[in-house]
Amino acid sequence: MRRLEAVFAPDGALAATIPGFNARAAQIEMALAVEEAIEQECSLIAEAGTGMGKTFAYLVPAILSGKRTVISSATKNLQDQLFSQDLPVVRAALAIPFKAALLKGRANYLCLYRLENTLGFLPHHGRTEAAAIESIRRWAARTRTGDIAEVSDVLEISPLWPAVTSTADNCLGQECPQYSDCFLVKARRKAQEADILVINHHLLCADWRLKSDGFGELLPDARIIVVDEAHQFAETALQFLGASLSSRQLQGLANDIRAEQAKDAGDMPELGQAAEALAAKIISLRSLFARVPKRAPWQELERNPALMSGLQALVRQLATLAATLKPAAVRGKGLESCWKRCAESEARLRLLLEETQSESVRWAETYPHSFSLHRTPLEIAPAFKQFARQARATWLFTSATLSVAKRFDHFAAMLGLENVATKSWDSPFDYQSQCLLYLPPELPDPASSAFAEAVAYAALPVLTASQGRAFFLFTSHQALQQAARVLTRESDYPLYIQGSQPKQVLLELFKRAGNGVLLGTASFWEGVDVRGPALSCVIIDRLPFAAPGDPILAARLEALRRQGRDPFGSFQLPAAVIALKQGIGRLLRDRQDRGVVMLGDPRVRTKAYGKVFLDSLPLMQRTSAIEDVERFFAAEVAGTVR
Secondary structure, three states: OOHHHHHHOOOOHHHHHOOOOOOOHHHHHHHHHHHHHHHHOOOEEEEEOOOOOHHHHHHHHHHHHOOOEEEEEOOHHHHHHHHHHHHHHHHHHHOOOOOEEEOOOHHHEEOHHHHHHHOOOOOOOOHHHHHHHHHHHHHHOOOOOOEHHHOOOOOOOOOOHHHHEOOOOOOOHHHOOOHHHOHHHHHHHHHHHOOEEEEEHHHHHHHHHHHHHOOOOOOOOOOEEEEEOHHHHHHHHHHHOOEEEEHHHHHHHHHHHHHHHHHHOOOOHHHHHHHHHHHHHHHHHHHHHOOOOOEEEHHHHHOOHHHHHHHHHHHHHHHHHHHHHHHHHHHOHHHHHHHHHHHHHHHHHHHHHOOOOOOEEEEEEEEOOEEEEEEEEOOOHHHHHHHHHHHOOEEEEEEOOOOEOOEOHHHHHHHOOOOOEEEEEOOOOOHHHHEEEEOOOOOOOOOOOOHHHHHHHHHHHHHHHHOOOEEEEOOOHHHHHHHHHHHHHHOOOOEEEOOOOOHHHHHHHHHHHOOOEEEEOHHHOOOOOOOOOOOOEEEEOOOOOOOOOOHHHHHHHHHHHHOOOOHHHHHHHHHHHHHHHHHHOOOOOOOOOOEEEEEOOOHHHHOOOHHHHHHHOOOOEEEOOHHHHHHHHHHHHHOOOO
C-alpha cells in the first residue's frame, strides 16, 4: 500500500489521531488525484461533495510532497478552521515537521500607530462604545498576534475597528514609528518563511495585482496553490482587480487629517478647515446618492446633473486639499501619508469619472450612510491565465459546487483554464433516504406580484410538519420582508430575520431555539454550517438567477452578446445552478442529518432549463404532495427512520 493510501486507511495515521475517523473511498481517490497532479505539475479542478472530507484530501498529499503550499479560502472563518483545527490534526497524524502560517488582510490586524493616535472617546460615543474602547485597549496590551478576531466582546462590524486598523491608503509603511512592533509586518514575515500558508481569496488577488503591476509580491513563491471554495474566486477577483473609491475612505481621510494636524501642525488651522470642508462635501453627496438605486449603472448617475456636478466639484476639492497638505507633509509621516492619500484619491476619482471604451463597467453602490464608486472588469480570464502561468505552480481548484450537469465548462471559462484535469466525487451522504425534494404545486409564476406571499403560505404546512427547524432562503430582501409578514401572522415558530441582528448572533439563537425559522438572503446561502436536527428543512423561494438590473451583470451579458455567445446558457443559467446547489447544501452537513428541501419556483418543472437544475442536484426523492412531507417527518418522530 502506498504511503498516501496508508494515511487514510481504517488503521492508518488519521484513524489513530481522530476519534471516530471513517475511511472514505472518495476521499482517498481525491487525495490520489491531488498527489498525481502535484507529481505531474499540472492543475486540477476537483469537485468534492459535502461531507467527503476534501480538506484532508488536499492537505495530506501537499504536506507529504514537501513543496511550499499556499491555501486560499473564501472566508476568514474557513481560514481560522484550516489553521487552528485541520492543520494541527494533520501535523499530529503525519508526524512531519513543517512551518505553518496564517495571513489575513491588513484590516484584520491591530495598528499600534492608529490605536495611539485615533482611538478615543468622542462626543457621539455612548456607553457601548466606551466599553468597547476599553476592551480594545485591554486586549491590545496582551495580544501576541494583533488579530482582531481574538476580541469576542466587540462586534466585527463595530465602527471602532477602522480607527485601530490600517488600510493600504493610510498605512505609513517603514516610516511608521511603530514599524518594528507592527503585527501585520510580523505576520507577513512568518508568511514568507512558511511551508504551508493559509490566506484568503482577497489576499491571493492582491498578490496577483502587485505582481502584475511590477510592485513585488505579498506572498512567497509556492509550488502548490490550493483555491478552496473556488466557486467564489472569480467574483472576488472581478471586484478586486477594478478601481473603487468610497465615501468611507474619504471620511477616514478627513478624520486622519484633523488628527494629524492637531498633533503635528497646530499652527496650520487651514488644514483642519479643509478637512471639515471635505467632510461637508461628502455629507452633501450622500444626500444626493440617497435617491440613487442601491446598485446603479453609471448612466443612472449621469441622469442627475446635480450629482455629477457634485462629483466634479469633489475632484477639484481633493486637488485643492492635496495642494494644502503638500507643504505640511514635512511635519510628520502621518501628514505625509494624508497628502499622498489625497492625491491618490483625486487620481482614482478622475479615473472613475473618465469615459473609456475598455472592457469594464462603471457603477455605484449606495448604503444607508455611505456610497462607493466602481470600475469593474467584465472578465478576468486572460489576466488570470497569464498569472497562473507565471506562478509556475500546481493549481488545485476545489469546492462542493463547481459543475453544472456534471460539466465544468462554466468554471473553467471564468478563469480561462485550458487543458486542465477535472474530477468529481459525490457526497457520501445518502440523499435518497436522508432527503426529500418538495416541489409545491400550483404556485404562480415568479414574475407575479402574488408570488412571494404564495410561497410563504405554501411553506406553512411544511414548517408545521418539520416543527420549524428551517432556513427560508430568498433571492431578494423584498421577498424576504413579504414572507416575514405572512409568517409573523400565521406561524407560531420563533422567527430570526436577517438584518434584525448580526449574522452570527442570529445563527446562535437559531441553533439554541431548536424549532426556529431563519429568514435570510445571499449571505445565508453558503458558508453556514448547522449540524443536527436544529436544521431539518431548507425552503428556497425561487431559482437564484442574478438580479437582471445589476449593472455588472447587464454589462457582462451585453459583452457576451457582442461575442456572439448566448448569455443565458453560457453564464446566467450555470451561475444560478451553482448558487442553488450551495443553498441546498445547507441541509445535510453530517451523516446523521436528514430533512426536506422545498423549492417554490414552478419553472424547475415548466421550463426546459429546469432539467439542468434537477440534473445538477444530488439524486433524491421528489414529490409535489404535502402528505409525503408530513410522512417524512412523521417517520422521524415515530423513530422508524432507517
